[in-house]
Amino acid sequence: MSTTVGQRWRTGRWIALALIVISVIAAVSSFLTAPRPGGRMDPDSTGPDGAHALVALLRDRGVDVVVASTVADVERAARPDTLLLAAETYYTRGEDLLSRLTAVPGDRLLLEPTSRVRQSLAAGIRIDSATMLTSEPDCDLREANRAGTVQLGATDTYEKAGDADVTRCYGGALVRYQDSGRTVTVVGSADFMTNGGLLREGNAALAMNLAGEQPRLIWYAPQKPEGDAAAGSSLTDLMPDAVTWLLWQLCLVVVLLAVWQGRRLGPLVAEKLPVVVRASETVEGRARLYRSRRARGQAAEALRIATLQRLTPRLGLGPNASPAAVTSAIAQRCAGDPNAVHHLLFGPPPSTDSDLLHLAHALDDIERQVTTS
Incomplete structure (x- = not known):
């Protein structure tokens, strides 16, 4: 019994030592490779505002x-x-x-x-x-x-x-x-x-x-x-140089303690949603996200894919049907020009919000005509 406990202690000690060494190396590497700080147009600064x-x-x-x-x-x-x-x-x-x-x-x-x-x-x-x-x-x-x-x-x-x-x-x-x-x-x-x-x-x-x-x-x-207001000093100017190194050492100690005491994450557990979210709220939230990032291409692609997924079964086509076959089948059911239909379903992404709105209305119109024909 004591032999087993001793072996576990020796194994855990080596693992802990390895974690400490890895943390120290990572902290030193991060410190050495970090961008050199500085103000705007500072010739020694490697930050975005430096020169x-x-x-x-x-x-x-x-x-x-x-x-x-x-x-x-x-x-x-x-x-x-x-x-x-x-x-x-x-x-x-x-x-x-x-x-x-x-x-x-x-x-x-x-x-x-x-x-x-x-x-x-x-x-x-x-x-x-x-x-x-x-x-x-x-x-x-x-x-x-x-x-x-x-x-x-x-x-x-x-x-x-x-x-x-x-x-x-x-x-x-x-x-x-x-x-x-x-x-x-x-x-x-x-x-x-x-x-x-x-x-x-x-x-x-x-x-x-x-x-x-x-x-x-x-x-x-x-x-x-420099000049009239140069006599004023900030709090950092009044701090001794040793305080900076002390702060870095304290940060390193905190990281090591977090690694030492941190618990190992287990496998993911599936849980039921605490509330039921309406589909309309999900659609509106995703639309606001697309609009905030100006992701017109992704929004247009989502609209076109959803339209094709609903139309291809009605047209008797498989999920891997070619764009030409889809365009031809839709043109026979609608009154539109095949080239215009192909442009709406497989064309380039819209460049403005107005074009995206026009595309959404046109896709709805195509789906309505195919459904009622």
């Missing part, structure tokens, strides 16, 4: 990308042959910081500038709310024409505010003009440069063309306030 992919592409192309977290970093890296990319500029607060940015030499590429930043760094343009956004360049700017169609998303549009000769692309979402020997480019959206937006249409080409014009690029996308 690590574009920075890596520019560096592979030979562009010297200098990441600047503060205005002082921008001033140290700026040269006449550089391009300053400024994004997330709502973190740049204070007229003194904007004045220092204005004095920086080189070209400028502003993404979603605030009104104060636009007035300081791009005084030659202003907001134009009357212009309709387009996805085609419709301008003579080489960088935009080489990129072609893009998806900028929600964006501001601009027009000239003075005597400067402003080139407007994509309905004014991208503008460029010359100011005292420097090229100033403004884009009303930064989404096309993020990791999640590069794969849409020609977004990657437009981002590379705009950001890779100069051999040296200063990437200025601050992730925390």
